[in-house]
Amino acid sequence: MKRRCVVAVIGAGDAPRAICKLAFELGREIAKRGAVLVNGGRTGVMEFAAAGARKEGGHTIGILPGYDRSAANRHIEFAIATGIGEARNAVIVASADAVIALPGEGGTLAEIGFAKKFGKPIVALDSWPEIEGLRRAETPVEAVAIALKLAAAR
Amino acid sequence: MKRRCVVAVIGAGDAPRAICKLAFELGREIAKRGAVLVNGGRTGVMEFAAAGARKEGGHTIGILPGYDRSAANRHIEFAIATGIGEARNAVIVASADAVIALPGEGGTLAEIGFAKKFGKPIVALDSWPEIEGLRRAETPVEAVAIALKLAAAR
Amino acid sequence: MKRRCVVAVIGAGDAPRAICKLAFELGREIAKRGAVLVNGGRTGVMEFAAAGARKEGGHTIGILPGYDRSAANRHIEFAIATGIGEARNAVIVASADAVIALPGEGGTLAEIGFAKKFGKPIVALDSWPEIEGLRRAETPVEAVAIALKLAAAR
Amino acid sequence: MKRRCVVAVIGAGDAPRAICKLAFELGREIAKRGAVLVNGGRTGVMEFAAAGARKEGGHTIGILPGYDRSAANRHIEFAIATGIGEARNAVIVASADAVIALPGEGGTLAEIGFAKKFGKPIVALDSWPEIEGLRRAETPVEAVAIALKLAAAR
Numbered sequence: 312m313k314r315r316c317v318v319a320v321i322g323a324g325d326a327p328r329a330i331c332k333l334a335f336e337l338g339r340e341i342a343k344r345g346a347v348l349v350n351g352g353r354t355g356v357m358e359f360a361a362a363g364a365r366k367e368g369g370h371t372i373g374i375l376p377g378y379d380r381s382a383a384n385r386h387i388e389f390a391i392a393t394g395i396g397e398a399r400n401a402v403i404v405a406s407a408d409a410v411i412a413l414p415g416e417g418g419t420l421a422e423i424g425f426a427k428k429f430g431k432p433i434v435a436l437d438s439w440p441e442i443e444g445l446r447r448a449e450t451p452v453e454a455v456a457i458a459l460k461l462a463a464a465r
Numbered sequence: 466m467k468r469r470c471v472v473a474v475i476g477a478g479d480a481p482r483a484i485c486k487l488a489f490e491l492g493r494e495i496a497k498r499g500a501v502l503v504n505g506g507r508t509g510v511m512e513f514a515a516a517g518a519r520k521e522g523g524h525t526i527g528i529l530p531g532y533d534r535s536a537a538n539r540h541i542e543f544a545i546a547t548g549i550g551e552a553r554n555a556v557i558v559a560s561a562d563a564v565i566a567l568p569g570e571g572g573t574l575a576e577i578g579f580a581k582k583f584g585k586p587i588v589a590l591d592s593w594p595e596i597e598g599l600r601r602a603e604t605p606v607e608a609v610a611i612a613l614k615l616a617a618a619r
Numbered sequence: 620m621k622r623r624c625v626v627a628v629i630g631a632g633d634a635p636r637a638i639c640k641l642a643f644e645l646g647r648e649i650a651k652r653g654a655v656l657v658n659g660g661r662t663g664v665m666e667f668a669a670a671g672a673r674k675e676g677g678h679t680i681g682i683l684p685g686y687d688r689s690a691a692n693r694h695i696e697f698a699i700a701t702g703i704g705e706a707r708n709a710v711i712v713a714s715a716d717a718v719i720a721l722p723g724e725g726g727t728l729a730e731i732g733f734a735k736k737f738g739k740p741i742v743a744l745d746s747w748p749e750i751e752g753l754r755r756a757e758t759p760v761e762a763v764a765i766a767l768k769l770a771a772a773r
Numbered sequence: 774m775k776r777r778c779v780v781a782v783i784g785a786g787d788a789p790r791a792i793c794k795l796a797f798e799l800g801r802e803i804a805k806r807g808a809v810l811v812n813g814g815r816t817g818v819m820e821f822a823a824a825g826a827r828k829e830g831g832h833t834i835g836i837l838p839g840y841d842r843s844a845a846n847r848h849i850e851f852a853i854a855t856g857i858g859e860a861r862n863a864v865i866v867a868s869a870d871a872v873i874a875l876p877g878e879g880g881t882l883a884e885i886g887f888a889k890k891f892g893k894p895i896v897a898l899d900s901w902p903e904i905e906g907l908r909r910a911e912t913p914v915e916a917v918a919i920a921l922k923l924a925a926a927r
Contacts, residue, residue: 314534314544347543372543378559378583378704380468389501389526390468391545392559395552396686396702397890398860401883405532405546417889420904421863424883428859429532441903442882532858550840550856551736552706555729574750575709575732581725582705595749596728622842622852655851680851686867686891688776697809697834698776699853700867703860713840713854737840 315370316346316462318455319403321422322356322413322438330413331355333436335363336451337411342369344459349374349406351399352383352390356413361386374403401425408462411454412445414438432461469524470500470616472609473557475576476510476567476592484567487590488513490605491565496523498613503528503560505553506537506544510567515540528557555579562616565608566599568592586615623678624654624770626763627711629730630664630721630746638721639663641744643671644759645719650677652767657682657714659707660691660698664721669694682711709733716770719762720753722746740769777832778808778924780917781865783884784818784875784900792875793817795898797825798913799873804831806921811836811868813861814845814852818875823848836865863887870924873916874907876900894923 318341320334338360341348348364350357352373361371365386373387376399383390393399400418404410404425409432412423423442426433435445436454446461448454472495474488492514495502502518504511506527515525519540527541530553537544547553554572558564558579563586566577577596580587589599590608600615602608626649628642646668649656656672658665660681669679673694681695684704691698701707708726712718712733717740720731731750734741743753744762754769756762780803782796800822803810810826812819814835823833827848835849838858845852855861862880866872866887871894874885885904888895897907898916908923910916 314537314542317534370543372545374545380471380560383468388468389524389543390560391526391528391556393547393556394559394704395549395556395706395857395860396704396863397887398549398703398857398863400886401858401860401863402545402547402549405548406534406544417886417891419886420889421883421886424862424879424881424886425859427879427882429879441905443903548858549703549706549860550709550858551733552703552709552857554732555704555706555709571732571735571737573732574735575729578708578725578727578729578732579705581728583725595751597749622845622850625842678851680853682853688779688868691776696776697832697851698868699834699836699864701855701864702867703857703864706857710853710855710857713856714842714852 316459317349317407318346318458319349319407319410320356320360320413321350321410321415321419323415323419324353324355324357326355326413331359333451334359334413337454338363339367340451340455342367344455346459347372349403351403352387354384356415358384358386374399374406404431405429407431408465409434409458411436411458412439432458434458470613471503471561472500472612473503473561473564474510474514474567475504475564475569475573477569477573478507478509478511480509480568485509485513487605488567489517491590491608492517493521494605494609496521498609500613501526503557505557506541508538510569512538512540528553528560558585559583561585562619563588563612565590565612566593586612588612624767625657625715626654626766627657627715627718628664628668628721629658629718629723629727631723631727632661632663632665634663634721639667641759642667642721645762646671647675648759648763650675652763654767655680657711659711660695662692664723666692666694682707682714712739713737715739716773717742717766719744719766720747740766742766778921779811779869780808780920781811781869781872782818782822782875783812783872783877783881785877785881786815786817786819788817788875793821795875795913796821799898799916800825801829802913802917804829806917808921809834811865813865814849816846818877820846820848836861836868866893867891869893870927871896871920873898873920874901894920896920
């Protein structure tokens with residue numbers, strides 16, 4: 312079995328509506344392109360990205376901080392209850408072939424740090440201008456296209 | 466979306482052929498019953514259980530100790546690269562609704578310990594007579610039936 | 620700097636008085652012998668072992684499941700806030716040169732499993748007769764003597 | 774027992790000499806002020822900070838990524854073998870009352886992200902101008918003074 316490409320979408324758990332809309336479009340595009348979505352399984356960017364992916368019939372994996380799988384949002388198909396708290400951010404990034412970043416705070420910054428450490432391609436969609444070494448995209452379609460291309464080239 | 470029941474199959478990574486055959490039958494039965502298989506994603510019991518589940522079209526999740534997703538056996542559909550080493554045993558158990566144990570060694574014993582700690586139903590198939598508090602099954606079909614019944618009752 | 624030998628004492632967080640007394644004596648003996656005590660940093664066996672070690676001026680390290688260092692018992696000198704939940708049991712065992720087990724439940728069983736997996740010497744003090752491959756001791760002094768001897772031989 | 778204040782010093786494992794010298798001075802000052810040093814236990818900034826702290830008789834804790842305690846640098850008094858890989862960065866930050874950052878790369882960025890997430894005070898010594906919300910210091914003495922003041926105010 313050839314395993315599908317896996318893309319992580321990271322960003323704030325309490326993102327404003329406009330960012331959530333971008334997350335939804337990212338999820339849709341990831342699924343349309345046949346890739347799997349992985350993220351933290353909770354609210355905000357995580358929930359809308361998963362909703363978008365499911366709308367197109369894609370697979371969604373949520374890497375939860377706690378032990379309660381029912382804490383996953385309802386668009387998560389496979390809920391992994393790590394119980395390892397915020398350290399689960401490293402697992403999200405390690406389990407992806409590429410990372411797409413939306414605006415976020417400390418947790419998202421930690422994920423970007425891990426993506427750099429692990430040498431994973433990172434595409435910033437309208438966000439994180441202060442961090443060097445990220446690829447830049449202006450639309451969800453462009454972000455996913457870059458992410459999949461970089462993932463394939465690894 | 467109602468999430469499917471998830472069953473962990475645990476046991477030795479270097480199990481003899483007879484045990485691997487039981488693992489294969491467990492995987493088949495889990496998939497036939499519509500449940501998802503989760504395990505450590507590597508060799509032996511993990512590989513044969515995943516092969517059985519995939520043969521019946523079931524979903525298989527491998528919770529790997531390292532960062533390399535390609536270390537998963539080829540029957541793992543979704544490879545989670547935790548990078549947290551043997552501590553990933555806690556994640557396997559926490560991510561399951563029930564655990565079915567085959568013969569194993571220290572890693573399997575740790576998983577049984579976590580299953581007790583987390584209050585997850587544990588079904589021992591022809592194994593672990595020395596550990597109290599496990600349910601006993603004599604065939605893969607019986608083990609899966611008990612596991613699913615106990616999982617549903619939680 | 621030659622690092623001191625580190626001994627883990629494991630057992631129930633809600634152990635009865637007689638077991639706690641054994642834990643206290645284990646802690647005392649570990650400190651008297653110049654070794655460092657590591658454990659889960661909480662109550663019961665963990666608290667009494669740490670109290671014993673501190674009484675003799677020994678160092679005590681508590682590997683906590685959560686993020687709150689103030690959750691450590693007051694005899695823990697160095698509180699490590701792992702935030703990784705019960706998976707911290709693997710860290711306790713990995714950070715020790717030898718493990719001494721008192722009666723316990725699932726968490727203790729997980730630690731014994733990890734100790735076997737990691738090839739760490741395990742001394743059972745009046746406990747765990749059902750588990751093979753452990754060394755047996757009848758008094759705290761004997762348990763520590765065996766643990767230090769096995770640790771030195773690694 | 775009142776527990777001592779714990780300060781994490783974070784930065785590159787392959788830092789140039791000038792940065793290592795700053796790390797050494799940070800370690801010295803942390804120990805002089807009676808605080809405990811925690812870090813990742815390896816090379817570069819981690820090694821020099823620990824050397825400085827030990828020179829002043831301070832305690833040093835190294836939170837290692839792997840299972841081999843002998844991988845700690847020789848100035849680490851207490852080596853915690855987490856085995857959880859880079860996720861150990863979350864443990865370093867969670868175990869500190871304040872964080873002092875020197876220049877670094879992905880791993881250090883992940884630690885800064887976690888420190889923000891956990892609400893820990895972060896003092897940047899001549900580094901990370903691009904990250905908002907950090908306190909700035911120009912000398913090791915000033916950095917430690919700010920870190921201890923912020924830690925005490927929590």
